[in-house]
Amino acid sequence: MNTLQQGTLWQRVVQTADEALQSGSLVPIPTDGAVIEEGGVRFSVRVLAGLRKKAEARREQDAAEQAGRSANPFLPPEQELTVADITETHLAILNKFNVVPHHLLIITRRFEDQETLLTPADLEALWLCMAEFNGLGFYNGGTVGGASQRHKHLQMVPLPLASEGPAVPVEPLLAEAVTDKSGMGMIPAFPFRHAFVRLAPSLWQSPTDAARATSGIYARMLEHVGMTPPSPSGLTRQSLPYCLLVSRDWMLLVPRSREHVAEISLNSLAYAGSFFVWNELLLAHLRAYGPMNLLRDAAFPK
Numbered sequence: 001m002n003t004l005q006q007g008t009l010w011q012r013v014v015q016t017a018d019e020a021l022q023s024g025s026l027v028p029i030p031t032d033g034a035v036i037e038e039g040g041v042r043f044s045v046r047v048l049a050g051l052r053k054k055a056e057a058r059r060e061q062d063a064a065e066q067a068g069r070s071a072n073p074f075l076p077p078e079q080e081l082t083v084a085d086i087t088e089t090h091l092a093i094l095n096k097f098n099v100v101p102h103h104l105l106i107i108t109r110r111f112e113d114q115e116t117l118l119t120p121a122d123l124e125a126l127w128l129c130m131a132e133f134n135g136l137g138f139y140n141g142g143t144v145g146g147a148s149q150r151h152k153h154l155q156m157v158p159l160p161l162a163s164e165g166p167a168v169p170v171e172p173l174l175a176e177a178v179t180d181k182s183g184m185g186m187i188p189a190f191p192f193r194h195a196f197v198r199l200a201p202s203l204w205q206s207p208t209d210a211a212r213a214t215s216g217i218y219a220r221m222l223e224h225v226g227m228t229p230p231s232p233s234g235l236t237r238q239s240l241p242y243c244l245l246v247s248r249d250w251m252l253l254v255p256r257s258r259e260h261v262a263e264i265s266l267n268s269l270a271y272a273g274s275f276f277v278w279n280e281l282l283l284a285h286l287r288a289y290g291p292m293n294l295l296r297d298a299a300f301p302k
Contacts, residue, residue, distance in 0.1 A: 115241075117222070135156045193255055226240075245272055255300055
């Protein structure tokens with residue numbers, strides 16, 4: 001077992017990525033960068049030039065599923081992309097078709113559906129990784145939430161998300177958060193239903209404590225936006241698609257109404273201020289529509 005030793009995850013991520021690049025197992029997607037400034041936020045946009053490879057792989061997987069063959073890329077994951085055993089229940093692997101370098105997937109060893117709510121074990125695995133290097137964790141709750149695989153997987157990308165500006169583009173808006181006595185907050189500039197919570201400083205340094213604390217916070221956030229919280233008796237299927245962002249300092253949860261708006265697909269990173277589009281035409285659509293309008297129309301009204 002390639003068990004994770006404390007303080008070694010980042011080194012393993014880099015080494016595994018280097019070796020997987022050389023072997024061809026890792027297929028980075030080339031991008032051009034753009035910035036759209038709106039409402040005090042420098043939204044980062046990556047214009048994808050090589051998604052054809054990812055699209056072809058997805059079509060092959062769909063065809064295999066229709067033919068009754070197993071097409072789950074996580075059972076088992078490619079050995080060349082496997083970084084470490086995080087816990088008895090979770091593995092860390094590299095995202096094969098990565099747009100952001102060193103993009104990590106935190107997957108369940110056994111199949112769990114992506115539309116089941118997160119468990120304390122899921123959050124413990126995430127926090128064990130978050131304690132190793134500073135990154136942004138996220139979860140795309142179902143297809144409408146931006147998920148491309150049914151097998152449950154959290155994700156983590158290193159910070160900063162953009163070469164200039166805040167580590168997370170929407171951070172200037174998060175600074176204006178208004179919270180109630182319970183600590184549940186909202187961002188005045190967000191024109192869509194959401195829940196925002198600031199985390200205790202240095203909580204991330206103890207993954208076990210962080211998992212315990214954020215399990216309760218996650219349940220309260222779901223209830224706050226009108227969703228069913230996890231059941232203590234077993235896996236609970238989500239009552240709505242949603243996006244979840246987790247940093248060392250805060251959590252943001254947004255229920256989703258649509259996957260696409262103006263032909264642009266959104267996942268959780270869009271709500272951090274980081275968009276991905278297929279081509280220059282869609283970049284023009286995004287500029288014309290407005291990033292915040294896009295985020296609003298993919299979610300629910302406040």
